[in-house]
Amino acid sequence: MFRYRDREVSKKIMGELEKMGLDITLMHVCGTHQDTLMRFGLDGEFRKAGIDIRQGPGCPVCVTPPEEIEQALELARKGVTIAAFGDLMRVPGREQSLDDVKAEGGDIRIVFGIDDAVEMARDSENEVVFVGLGFETTAPTTATALLADPPDNFSVLNFHRVVPPALRAIASLGEIKLHGMIQPGHVSTIIGTEPYEFLSKEHGIPQVVAGFEPLDLMMGVYMLAKQIGEGRAVVQNEYSRVVKRGGNPVALKAMEDAFATSDVRWRGFPVIPRSGLAVRSTLGKHDAAKKFEDILAPVRDAEYKEPEGCRCGEMLRGLLTSEECPLFGRQCTPSTPVGPCMVSREGSCYISHRYIRGGRRLDEH
Amino acid sequence: MCLAVPAEIKSIDGTTAKVDFGGVMRPVNISLVDAKIGDYVIVHAGYAIEILDKEEAEKTLQLFRDILAQEDAGA
Ligand code: SF4
Numbered sequence: 001m002f003r004y005r006d007r008e009v010s011k012k013i014m015g016e017l018e019k020m021g022l023d024i025t026l027m028h029v030c031g032t033h034q035d036t037l038m039r040f041g042l043d044g045e046f047r048k049a050g051i052d053i054r055q056g057p058g059c060p061v062c063v064t065p066p067e068e069i070e071q072a073l074e075l076a077r078k079g080v081t082i083a084a085f086g087d088l089m090r091v092p093g094r095e096q097s098l099d100d101v102k103a104e105g106g107d108i109r110i111v112f113g114i115d116d117a118v119e120m121a122r123d124s125e126n127e128v129v130f131v132g133l134g135f136e137t138t139a140p141t142t143a144t145a146l147l148a149d150p151p152d153n154f155s156v157l158n159f160h161r162v163v164p165p166a167l168r169a170i171a172s173l174g175e176i177k178l179h180g181m182i183q184p185g186h187v188s189t190i191i192g193t194e195p196y197e198f199l200s201k202e203h204g205i206p207q208v209v210a211g212f213e214p215l216d217l218m219m220g221v222y223m224l225a226k227q228i229g230e231g232r233a234v235v236q237n238e239y240s241r242v243v244k245r246g247g248n249p250v251a252l253k254a255m256e257d258a259f260a261t262s263d264v265r266w267r268g269f270p271v272i273p274r275s276g277l278a279v280r281s282t283l284g285k286h287d288a289a290k291k292f293e294d295i296l297a298p299v300r301d302a303e304y305k306e307p308e309g310c311r312c313g314e315m316l317r318g319l320l321t322s323e324e325c326p327l328f329g330r331q332c333t334p335s336t337p338v339g340p341c342m343v344s345r346e347g348s349c350y351i352s353h354r355y356i357r358g359g360r361r362l363d364e365h
Numbered sequence: 366m367c368l369a370v371p372a373e374i375k376s377i378d379g380t381t382a383k384v385d386f387g388g389v390m391r392p393v394n395i396s397l398v399d400a401k402i403g404d405y406v407i408v409h410a411g412y413a414i415e416i417l418d419k420e421e422a423e424k425t426l427q428l429f430r431d432i433l434a435q436e437d438a439g440a
Contacts, residue, residue: 004426012433085410113411115394134410141412144396189407189415219429241422242407242415251397251414 004213013218014045020225022050025177027170027318029058029163030184031346032212038355040214051221054176054318057166058184060134061087061344063266063316066304068159069093072131074299075157075292076106081124083117084131086110091340094304114145114156121154129288132158136190139277140251143258146283155288158279160259163187164195165275166266171203176318180206180224182217185239190255192247193235200233211239258283267306267340268313310339315348322352329353371405371417384408 028034034055037043046053057063070093076082082098089099089110102108107126111117114130121128132142139160146156163184170176183196188209199205206227210220220238227233237243255277264276279287289296306313310332311325322328322341332338334350341347372384372393382395384406394412406413 009429009433013429016433113394115411137409137414140397140414141394141410144394144412148396186407186409186414215429222432238425241418241425248397248415250399254397 004211004215006215010215010218013215013222014049017046017049017051017222017225020049020229022225022228024050024179024225024228025052025054026180026182026221026224027054027056027176027178028182028184028210029056029167030182030187031055031059031344031351032186033058033182033184033210033217034346034348034351036212036214036217038351042214042217046221051225053182053221054321055315055348056170056318057266057269057316058163059316059341059344059346059348060138060161061085061091062312062340062347063161063166063268064088064091064133064159064340065265065267066093066306067265067300067302068157069097070299070302070304071296072098072129072157073101074295075129075288076101076108078292078295079107079126080292081107081109081120081126081128082131083109083111083120083128085112085133087344087346088131088133090337090343092307092337092343094302114142118145118148118150118154121151124153127153127155127291129292130154130156132156132160135161135163135184136187136251136255139259140190140248140254143251143254146258146279146286147254150286152285155286155291156279157288158259158277160277161264161266161275162191162261162277164191164198165272166269167196167199169266169269169272169275170317171199171205173317178205178318179228180208182220182224183207183209183235185209185211185216185243188237188239188243188247190248190251192245193237193243194245194247196235200235204233206233207235209235209237209239209243211242266316268316307338310341312339312341312347312349315341322349323356325349371407374400374402374404374406374413377402382406382413384413 073093117130208220208223259277261274262276262278314320337343341349372386374382376383380396398413405417407415
């Protein structure tokens with residue numbers, strides 16, 4: 001993989017991009033792309049070449065709205081064992097986070113994946129609820145575990161979301177003029193490249209599926225710049241060493257068997273049609289939404305406000321960079337996060353704060 | 366977050382494989398891929414979601430070089 005960091009090739013690509021005299025805005029939707037951009041200082045180099053790259057709704061924890069976080073909190077308060085990814089622990093619900101409820105005695109455990117949670121349920125008398133979070137990269141893991149006949153005391157609070165409908169929402173809202181999109185390598189590993197084609201056909205947006213090494217991103221941007229220059233709009237695949245046009249059929253089948261699409265709200269967005277995944281009724285006994293309907297209904301239907309002054313919502317629609325938020329690095333830091341974009345390791349505020357302090361880039365951290 | 370670096374499969378027992386993450390051995394679920402020992406896999410949330418195609422990896426690098434060589438020739 002080291003060769004995907006080849007300095008000479010990177011320098012050449014940047015040189016070519018600079019020669020093109022560009023003035024374009026691109027979007028990607030992946031925390032790992034943002035990490036590569038910031039960690040290697042590519043964002044600044046691209047900007048010098050007239051290329052502004054925004055992170056859109058590509059942070060699963062960030063796009064999870066407060067009413068969903070609050071459901072996990074409420075189950076924990078009622079004595080259910082909650083198994084969640086570490087990234088979710090400090091995200092604020094209405095007033096508290098999972099961490100806060102844990103401090104008050106809630107049985108909340110961090111897991112690396114759903115299999116750990118299933119094991120936990122096998123060893124427990126208590127009800128265990130796994131908070132299913134993430135895009136098409138993690139959704140098939142939840143689907144596979146649900147289809148493998150987990151114990152009766154195991155269920156999933158299913159907040160998985162799928163990416164293409166959110167891209168449609170961004171394009172249809174029309175708030176930001178995008179000259180191209182860098183599509184997420186690992187979501188594409190599952191879904192393939194075909195589900196993005198509508199964006200090029202219907203909205204004229206050039207697209208490249210890219211990997212996560214610096215050279216992958218640079219090449220991806222270069223391929224986009226070429227398309228833009230030639231007046232073309234198609235989906236190209238830079239990450240062919242992992243992504244196939246048809247995706248991963250085993251994973252897609254598991255998702256199809258376990259989930260049906262549903263209309264859900266994303267933080268910063270209105271309800272996005274068919275962008276959520278609901279557990280199919282055949283697996284209903286493992287669907288926490290059904291199992292704990294009485295506890296969850298009031299929480300789910302309540303009104304929630306976003307944290308005061310937090311611009312996360314605009315950030316997720318690509319309208320703002322983290323440094324443009326007045327709270328960034330002042331009231332809002334990773335140890336005192338105001339919004340989810342500063343909590344999640346995939347959030348643009350967290351990533352910016354990690355690599356830039358006081359205008360200085362920290363390469364070693 | 367996406368673990369961008371592929372891990373090598375060292376042993377397989379049913380749907381569980383032991384993979385090497387740069388010196389650290391971890392079990393991963395391989396239900397979603399048709400993997401064998403020696404394959405490099407992309408791992409998410411404890412599951413291998415795809416196998417790295419080593420030939421394609423080489424081809425992509427060669428493609429980068431070719432494109433840039435063309436630019437040089439055309440400039
Ligand atoms: S810096 Fe903090 S307050 Fe501002 S948008 Fe990011 S998370 Fe919200």
